[in-house]
Amino acid sequence: MFDLCLKSLLNRRFVAMLTVLSIALSVALIVGVERLRAEARAGFANSASGIDLIIAARGNDVQILMATIFGVGSTGAGISWDSYEMIEELPQISWTVPIMMGDNHRGYPVIGTSEYYFEHFRHSGGQQLVFAEGVPFKSPEGAVIGAKVAQAFGYTTGTEIVNAHGSGEIAFDVHDEAPFTVTGVLGHTGTAVDRMVFVSLEGFDALHKEPASKVADPFVMVDAPEAAEEHEDHDTAHSHKADHADSEFTDEHVKHGESHGHDDDHAQHSDPDEHDHGGHDHEPATINAIFAGLEEKTAVLSIQRQLADHRDEALTAVLPNVALLQLWSITRTAETALRLMAGAVAMAGIIGMVVMLSASLDNRRREFAILRSVGATPAGVFSLILLEAVLLLSAGIVLGVIALSVLTLLIDPILAANFGLRIGVGLPSVREVLLIALVFCSGLLASIIPALRVYRMTLSDGLSVRL
Amino acid sequence: MKTVELKSLVYRWSDQSDPVLSIDNFNLDAGECVFVKGPSGSGKTTLLSAIAGVIDVPQGSVRVAGSDIGALVGGDRDRFRVDHLGIVFQVFNLLPWLSALENTLLPCRFSARRRDKAGSDPKAAATRLLRELGLEDAGLINRPASALSVGQQQRVAVARALIGAPEVVLADEPTSALDEETKETFVQLLLKECRASGASLLFVSHDGSLERRFDRSIELPMLNKGNS
Numbered sequence: 132m133f134d135l136c137l138k139s140l141l142n143r144r145f146v147a148m149l150t151v152l153s154i155a156l157s158v159a160l161i162v163g164v165e166r167l168r169a170e171a172r173a174g175f176a177n178s179a180s181g182i183d184l185i186i187a188a189r190g191n192d193v194q195i196l197m198a199t200i201f202g203v204g205s206t207g208a209g210i211s212w213d214s215y216e217m218i219e220e221l222p223q224i225s226w227t228v229p230i231m232m233g234d235n236h237r238g239y240p241v242i243g244t245s246e247y248y249f250e251h252f253r254h255s256g257g258q259q260l261v262f263a264e265g266v267p268f269k270s271p272e273g274a275v276i277g278a279k280v281a282q283a284f285g286y287t288t289g290t291e292i293v294n295a296h297g298s299g300e301i302a303f304d305v306h307d308e309a310p311f312t313v314t315g316v317l318g319h320t321g322t323a324v325d326r327m328v329f330v331s332l333e334g335f336d337a338l339h340k341e342p343a344s345k346v347a348d349p350f351v352m353v354d355a356p357e358a359a360e361e362h363e364d365h366d367t368a369h370s371h372k373a374d375h376a377d378s379e380f381t382d383e384h385v386k387h388g389e390s391h392g393h394d395d396d397h398a399q400h401s402d403p404d405e406h407d408h409g410g411h412d413h414e415p416a417t418i419n420a421i422f423a424g425l426e427e428k429t430a431v432l433s434i435q436r437q438l439a440d441h442r443d444e445a446l447t448a449v450l451p452n453v454a455l456l457q458l459w460s461i462t463r464t465a466e467t468a469l470r471l472m473a474g475a476v477a478m479a480g481i482i483g484m485v486v487m488l489s490a491s492l493d494n495r496r497r498e499f500a501i502l503r504s505v506g507a508t509p510a511g512v513f514s515l516i517l518l519e520a521v522l523l524l525s526a527g528i529v530l531g532v533i534a535l536s537v538l539t540l541l542i543d544p545i546l547a548a549n550f551g552l553r554i555g556v557g558l559p560s561v562r563e564v565l566l567i568a569l570v571f572c573s574g575l576l577a578s579i580i581p582a583l584r585v586y587r588m589t590l591s592d593g594l595s596v597r598l
Numbered sequence: 599m600k601t602v603e604l605k606s607l608v609y610r611w612s613d614q615s616d617p618v619l620s621i622d623n624f625n626l627d628a629g630e631c632v633f634v635k636g637p638s639g640s641g642k643t644t645l646l647s648a649i650a651g652v653i654d655v656p657q658g659s660v661r662v663a664g665s666d667i668g669a670l671v672g673g674d675r676d677r678f679r680v681d682h683l684g685i686v687f688q689v690f691n692l693l694p695w696l697s698a699l700e701n702t703l704l705p706c707r708f709s710a711r712r713r714d715k716a717g718s719d720p721k722a723a724a725t726r727l728l729r730e731l732g733l734e735d736a737g738l739i740n741r742p743a744s745a746l747s748v749g750q751q752q753r754v755a756v757a758r759a760l761i762g763a764p765e766v767v768l769a770d771e772p773t774s775a776l777d778e779e780t781k782e783t784f785v786q787l788l789l790k791e792c793r794a795s796g797a798s799l800l801f802v803s804h805d806g807s808l809e810r811r812f813d814r815s816i817e818l819p820m821l822n823k824g825n826s
Binding site: 497500505509511 | 650652672673676677679680681685687690691692693694695696704705707708709758
């Protein structure tokens with residue numbers, strides 16, 4: 132029966148192939164949407180572990196989360212260094228990490244932070260950041276890059292890089308007067324960190340010390356150490372601030388790096404250019420956000436209340452997990468739309484199959500009469516149609532999964548580079564298997580319609596065939 | 599020994615009051631080749647359907663190879679049909695995507711009895727039958743049936759009807775699509791093969807020119823009182 136069925140289908144191979152293609156397409160779409168959704172969620176959830184609170188200027192939780200954790204978009208206003216110190220000293224706070232944003236390196240976000248970032252940031256269920264090579268930056272010229280950035284441009288420790296202002300991939304305002312030297316490369320995490328360039332707060336501020344006076348190619352990479360030195364000299368020569376202060380400042384920073392965050396002797400600075408000469412740790416005028424860890428997780432609500440009551444500045448304390456939930460509620464509509472669409476395509480695929488099976492029935496009356504004359508029962512003919520549906524569905528599903536895997540392999544680098552999403556080719560998840568089973572079962576169920584028609588037809592036709 | 603016995607067979611389509619078939623008595627002896635002559639509309643197809651167990655007939659009215667067709671239900675009739683009957687249609691007897699050889703072997707797929715009777719190697723039996731029917735070319739019998747001429751297709755149909763030696767061969771106007779010359783050869787071959795395998799043949803046609811080759815010839819309108 133099986134090979135009869137197969138040969139009969141092969142006889143109609145063109146239509147059968149189209150049917151298989153349409154089923155394959157719907158399977159690929161349904162599974163693809165599901166995989167993308169699951170991976171996006173897992174990716175986002177992985178990016179945000181270990182941080183109890185994200186504090187930023189009053190704004191939308193999701194926006195703050197997206198900007199600080201994923202480097203997408205920006206927070207609204209900055210928050211003052213005073214607020215940072217106020218928060219740092221709250222008794223419930225265990226640690227804080229300042230975050231400055233807004234610049235990019237060849238399309239990859241540049242984050243100004245302290246070296247404590249690497250100590251406290253957690254991803255993928257509590258894993259610490261690991262240095263694939265090198266160490267955290269110790270000086271304003273030092274930079275730590277994510278695995279993806281290193282891979283994309285072939286950077287290693289010692290490479291000198293130039294950043295651009297703004298967050299677009301093509302920037303004309305290149306800060307090549309303030310190059311950085313890569314001191315460390317982070318191991319691969321599969322999160323947005325892979326796409327980030329980290330510099331110290333001083334380094335980040337230094338980017339804005341001197342506006343670029345010329346239009347420069349953002350893709351220039353100065354990697355020869357001699358050239359870098361020359362460059363630096365050139366910059367210093369053009370600086371209208373005290374030349375010697377720069378080097379002095381560097382030394383000071385190294386010294387103060389250890390006591391960062393514990394310096395109570397701070398002054399009010401409104402001009403970022405001024406405080407470089409101060410005798411204590413670097414204090415930018417404003418930062419964009421603060422990552423904070425708590426002594427007790429239960430203190431979250433009291434902190435949120437305290438910050439909401441904070442008079443000097445309007446602040447928002449975001450719980451990353453709550454913000455993620457909000458994000459899901461926003462994306463749910465889009466997800467639902469995508470799933471509905473995938474479902475509709477699957478339905479169209481199945482209807483196409485039923486149409487194909489039904490349309491061929493009249494032409495195949497002859498076939499059924501011959502089969503009955505040689506002993507096929509009406510039930511046998513009924514199951515022949517079901518078997519055809521099974522073959523078409525199975526072929527469609529196999530083809531769809533293969534097509535999706537190939538497609539995934541092709542677009543994975545693009546997704547990873549642009550969105551930090553890694554889909555990867557793996558065994559289908561339980562949900563995916565269930566979806567595939569759903570397509571299969573509904574297809575089989577739908578094919579009962581033509582099979583029943585055939586059953587009745589063979590009963591009434593018997594051996595006589597009206598042509 | 600009678601292979602087909604019809605006794606007080608009355609059959610009417612459910613929505614008609616007049617019977618299409620009403621046959622008091624008709625017998626087909628083992629090995630007998632009978633020509634049934636009748637114009638279209640005289641109930642030929644219904645008669646064949648009754649013998650082949652495609653339509654519901656009253657119990658006791660139709661016996662084929664000793665079994666009461668009317669007493670068989672559902673799939674049993676289909677299995678009985680392939681076990682004991684070979685059927686040749688007017689035209690388009692073959693599944694076009696199977697080769698001539700595979701078409702010939704179809705009954706052996708559905709019937710263990712036919713398979714057993716075809717010998718240890720049904721394929722060899724089919725090839726031998728096809729050769730006797732004039733299809734000798736090995737390339738030809740392995741080509742899809744759609745590549746064969748109408749005459750060749752009808753001969754493959756005969757091979758299919760005869761493989762595994764069923765008791766009865768029913769032929770429903772098998773020559774209607776053939777020209778005069780092929781027609782003669784075809785009927786000769788059919789009779790020869792039926793006699794060789796010992797099968798009874800019920801040959802239904804409106805074409806009286808063929809009847810002289812048969813053991814017996816009957817007029818269906820005379821036999822069938824229902825259709826007046």
